[in-house]
Amino acid sequence: MTIKQHIETELVFDGDDNHDPYGAVVPPVYQNSLFTFDSWEALEQAFADKENSVIYTRGNNPSVQYTENKLALLAGGEKAKLFSSGMAAVSAGILHFLSQGDHLITVSNIYGPTATLIRDMLIPKMGVEVTYVTGHCLDEIMEAIRPNTKLIYLESPSSVVFSLQDIAQISLLAKAHNINTMIDNTWATPLYQKPLALGIDLEMHSCTKYLGGHSDIISGVLIGSQSLINKISMKEYELLGATSSPNDASMLLRSLRTLPIRMERHQQSAMRIANFLNDHEKIAEVFYPGLSSFTQSSLAAQQMTGYSGLFSFKLQTDNLVLIKRFFNALTLFQKGVSWGGHESLIYAPAISCSVEQTPEHMKRMGLSFSNMRVSIGLENVDDLIADLTQALAKIE
Ligand SMILES: Cc1ncc(COP(=O)(O)O)c(C=O)c1O
Structure with missing residues (x-):
């Protein structure tokens, strides 16, 4: 008989390795910078599947992967990538979607450093154009769309005045115009709000907050389709290098269970x-x-x-x-x-x-x-x- 599992049960059992030879109830922390191989052929095989292979910890690490698996499961996404901070995840996600001269639509009440990233880096260094909207009304967003709009970035609820955006409606509008969508879902946590199911392309969290829950780690995550996360892993994650440490990932794994x-x-x-x-x-x-x-x-x-x-x-x-x-x-x-x-x-x-x-x-x-x-x-x-x-x- 298969027992239907609810999320509380899944968070205890699923995602991390249950095949430890000693029956360890908590997986060991793989505190390694690199991993070795038996042969040339084994190395070749690992590089052929670089997005998933454990070769070097700036790319992948088993302790980090366990936590990523649990986060993807929690959010209902295909894959997750864990970063060294929420801001690292924000920056990687935004940089993935935007190129020089692109247009970004975002909400007025976004988290301060995200606004600073846009004002001090994206605008002056990449010539990105930005339109701020309240996010309360679909018409306002529709009017803001330009031929070069490549990303609608949401934060719902936003973290100071807690204003909301209608996620499903905005996702539909974005899809109709071939525009990518990304949301900072930190406030609600993936437990209480499922933006991917509402049509959002990329969900971001500062795991420093509730997901970590004990004020002892700084961490961030991006969750989305396997192909999107694989692309981000090979570019913004690995090249900008804001990697999660195995130890922080393991502390986060502990927190997700509760x-x-x-x-x-x-x-x-x-x-x-x-x-x-x-x-x-x-x-x-x-x-x-x-x-x-x-x-x-x-x-x-x-x-x-x-x-x-x-x-x-x-x-x-x-x-x-x-x-x-x-x-x-x-x-x-x-x-x-x-x-x-x-x-x-x-x-x-x-x-x-x-x-x-x-x-x-x-x-x-x-x-x-x-x-x-x-x-x-x-x-x-x-x-x-x-x-x-x-x-x-x-x-x-
Ligand atoms: C809503 C929100 N998003 C993103 C961040 C950035 O996360 P981190 O501090 O983990 O880089 C924070 C941090 O306070 C936040 O409140």
């Missing part, structure tokens, strides 16, 4: 805290796709099966002294960038955005110092609410 249970807790606690803040007199607005009051809540429910633990809210006050007083009064919420780990974090995105981006970009994002971003960790939710309560009481 992803469903961690995500369940992250979203449960986030929903409670988002509702608490939504009802609080000192909060102007909460941006959490899981809330029924969220402007795009029906699109969120339509294209995601769950929510994560990262959201933002706007304080009523725009008095910087009071904002800092609230921020500094928090004791359980640690203050720092990034998200998706076991620990709860608070950050004001305007701190880095005001230094790294232009005032126009900040305006396009609708960002001010009153915007707070929180990553809800795995602590007890009542403790976290108590911490927010006492810190909000400092605003007076």
Whole structure:
């Protein structure tokens, strides 16, 4: 009898090697830069299938491949390629699709360093043309299409104001115009949003966030069809060299086994805290796709099966002294960038955005110092609410 396996079971069993001679429950880490062969013929055979062969770790490594297999399975993609960071995956994907003089359509609220990559490298060095859209309306994207449009790059939900794009509709439009599509799917994780099934060509994640989940690795992945991933592996992956280390890949493999249970807790606690803040007199607005009051809540429910633990809210006050007083009064919420780990974090995105981006970009994002971003960790939710309560009481 074959037992139907659900994703939680598959994440425990599938993808990694189950044929260890010692019955090791966790595969060993292949901490090797190169792999040797018995003969000239064996080397020739390996090079004939270079996309899959284990020859040199800048190309492939068994520990990295196990994790790639599990990530592909999780996202419902044919193949995955693991990078040394999320930004390495973003850059490799975008560079794969764009050549000199091509046109790119993307959303205003993309992750800051992705916007910087476009502004400081793609535009000045490759003459890439860019159109920013809100992503809220299909007509807006249709109007932006030019004869040289080669890529539509999405981030849904985006990681500061959590605005969504209709992934299925945009994919259809892109296909009709022979335009490639790529999405940063980090927020929802491949567990709760399946962009490849909605027609997207290339899915990207910063595995530094929920997929890693313990704030101890930097990692990124691209997932797509076998032919697309093979092409990226032979060019942008191997030649730019932002390879995943076997050790990081093995830590990520560990984390993937607990992803469903961690995500369940992250979203449960986030929903409670988002509702608490939504009802609080000192909060102007909460941006959490899981809330029924969220402007795009029906699109969120339509294209995601769950929510994560990262959201933002706007304080009523725009008095910087009071904002800092609230921020500094928090004791359980640690203050720092990034998200998706076991620990709860608070950050004001305007701190880095005001230094790294232009005032126009900040305006396009609708960002001010009153915007707070929180990553809800795995602590007890009542403790976290108590911490927010006492810190909000400092605003007076
Ligand atoms: C939405 C999003 N995409 C991409 C990245 C880049 O990932 P990494 O820091 O792993 O390079 C981040 C990092 O914060 C992110 O938040």
